[in-house]
Structure formats: C-alpha cells, structure tokens
Amino acid sequence: MTLGRVxxxxxxxxxxxxxxxxxxxxxxxxxxxxxxxxxxxxxxDTVSAGFRELVITVAGSSARMADGCKDKPVxxxxxxxxxxxxxxxxxx
Numbered sequence: 001m002t003l004g005r006v007x008x009x010x011x012x013x014x015x016x017x018x019x020x021x022x023x024x025x026x027x028x029x030x031x032x033x034x035x036x037x038x039x040x041x042x043x044x045d046t047v048s049a050g051f052r053e054l055v056i057t058v059a060g061s062s063a064r065m066a067d068g069c070k071d072k073p074v075x076x077x078x079x080x081x082x083x084x085x086x087x088x089x090x091x092x
Contacts, residue, residue, distance in 0.1 A: 002041070002057045003082070004029045006049050010042060018072045025049060025078065027057055032085050043076040044069060056080035 004027035012024065023045040029037040041057060046066050049055050055078045063069060063077040 001062075001079075002027075002029050002059070003032060003085075004041060004043075004055055004057055006051055006053050006055060006078075007040070008051075016073050019044070019074075022068075022072075027055060027076075027078065030054070032087055041076045043078045044072075044074050045078045047078055047081055049078050049081055054082040054085075056082060 006025050007028045008026035010024040010026060012019075025043055025045050027041040027043050029039060029041065031037060041059075043057050044063075044066075046068055047055075057076055057078050058066065059076045063074045064072065066074075066077040066079050069077055
C-alpha cells in the first residue's frame with residue numbers, strides 16, 4: 001500500500017473498453033508526515049476521491065482484487081480516503 005495525495009486527473013478518449021466509466025487520477029506519493037516522494041502514480045479511483053485528498057493506493061495483483069477491477073488492465077487503484085494519521089514516535 002502507498003500513501004498519496006490526488007494532484008490531478010487524466011482524460012482518455014480512447015482506452016481499453018474494460019476501463020470505460022472508471023475515473024483515472026494522478027497521485028503523488030507522500031510520507032506519513034506529508035512530504036512529497038519521487039514520482040507519480042496513475043490510479044483507478046474506486047472510492048470517489050477528490051482533488052488534494054490524501055488516499056491509500058494498492059498496486060499489482062492487489063489492484064486487480066479491488067472492488068470493480070477484477071479482470072481489468074489496472075496496476076494501481078485508490079482503495080481508501082485517509083481521515084487522519086497518527087504516528088507514535090516514542091522510543092524505549
């Protein structure tokens with residue numbers, strides 16, 4: 001799983017017919033404290049995520065197990081919208 005922020009969308013007038021009706025979003029991976037990581041992901045949105053929302057993505061075979069993505073040519077899927085993050089930095 002990857003934590004990321006939605007930074008844009010993609011419009012594709014021609015695509016695999018199995019992707020018809022699916023929203024494609026651009027996700028910037030981020031660290032748990034909100035710092036940008038390198039690169040971008042193109043993800044199928046299964047949870048109606050919005051611009052600038054913090055999301056959880058899955059990739060590879062896990063992406064094809066997401067709701068509505070079975071037997072579809074996907075490699076990255078948004079499976080959750082993050083409400084909050086809590087990190088325990090206490091060290092023994």
